[in-house]
Amino acid sequence: MNNEQLRTDATSPERSPDHQYSLSIEQAAELYAAAGHPRTIRAIQKYCAVTKLDCHKVETETGEKYLVAPYSVARHIAYINEVRTVATSRDHRSAESLLGALGGRSPKTKAATGRRTPKLRLEGNRIMRSFHRKSQVLSIALLGLVTLLPACTHRKVVQVGTHKVTVLRHGFENKLKVSDQASVPTFEYAGMSTDRRELKVSIKGDKIRVNDLSGELRPGDSVLIGDDGVAVNSMDYGETEKYLRANGSGGNTTAQN
Numbered sequence: 001m002n003n004e005q006l007r008t009d010a011t012s013p014e015r016s017p018d019h020q021y022s023l024s025i026e027q028a029a030e031l032y033a034a035a036g037h038p039r040t041i042r043a044i045q046k047y048c049a050v051t052k053l054d055c056h057k058v059e060t061e062t063g064e065k066y067l068v069a070p071y072s073v074a075r076h077i078a079y080i081n082e083v084r085t086v087a088t089s090r091d092h093r094s095a096e097s098l099l100g101a102l103g104g105r106s107p108k109t110k111a112a113t114g115r116r117t118p119k120l121r122l123e124g125n126r127i128m129r130s131f132h133r134k135s136q137v138l139s140i141a142l143l144g145l146v147t148l149l150p151a152c153t154h155r156k157v158v159q160v161g162t163h164k165v166t167v168l169r170h171g172f173e174n175k176l177k178v179s180d181q182a183s184v185p186t187f188e189y190a191g192m193s194t195d196r197r198e199l200k201v202s203i204k205g206d207k208i209r210v211n212d213l214s215g216e217l218r219p220g221d222s223v224l225i226g227d228d229g230v231a232v233n234s235m236d237y238g239e240t241e242k243y244l245r246a247n248g249s250g251g252n253t254t255a256q257n
Helices: 003-009 025-034 041-049 070-102 107-151 237-247
Strands: 055-060 063-068 153-160 163-170 172-179 186-192 198-204 207-210 213-216 223-226 229-232
Touching: 025 041, 025 063, 025 070, 041 055, 041 063, 063 070, 153 172, 153 186, 163 172, 163 186, 163 198, 198 223, 198 229, 207 229, 213 237, 229 237
Parallel strands: 163 223
Antiparallel strands: 055 063, 153 163, 172 186, 186 198, 198 207, 207 213, 223 229
């Protein structure tokens, strides 16, 4: 099986959630920061480019972007923790060797060093145990974030008549229903963003309603339902409002959430 087949299979329902390409670059950065290893957006993009992370490049309304499989972020953070643990152990052994060398200077110094070395070893062991406990806590927290973030990230693409509708939104999805059985295809969406802003979108043929704004699409128009509202084609939210009002009956509110 080649790499393209593996990437295609990774988005299938048979794959576990942590193997789906469900994290944005920004969400991956949040996971690194939560684990105590903050990384810049550029650094994570480089990880994708050199395949340190399992990523998939997709086309969006604003251009290409990477989506990341959560398991690969967890795997890389575990690797970073392991490398740091080995480095800490090596430094500890170097300190013990130095103390042993100092102990050979004189009987008096050797005796004094001999009395101090067990205490230093006990202190080093205590620090290492504390470090491992913190690493376990971070791993559990990371697992929770890896589980929660994909659950709150929704990316779906559906066809409603002549309109391509993309849902790319963080938060909670209460309803998403598409029906093309009737003579006029319909689409219903209801959700709440992470900052608790509600958004309702309904499409019936070329008619569209965004919260309290009623308007009309033109055949072939694409619709993006994002965190800040609804955008048509490559227009921003303000232009979308004017566009829908001009095509349809208009309304009293904006197309923004």
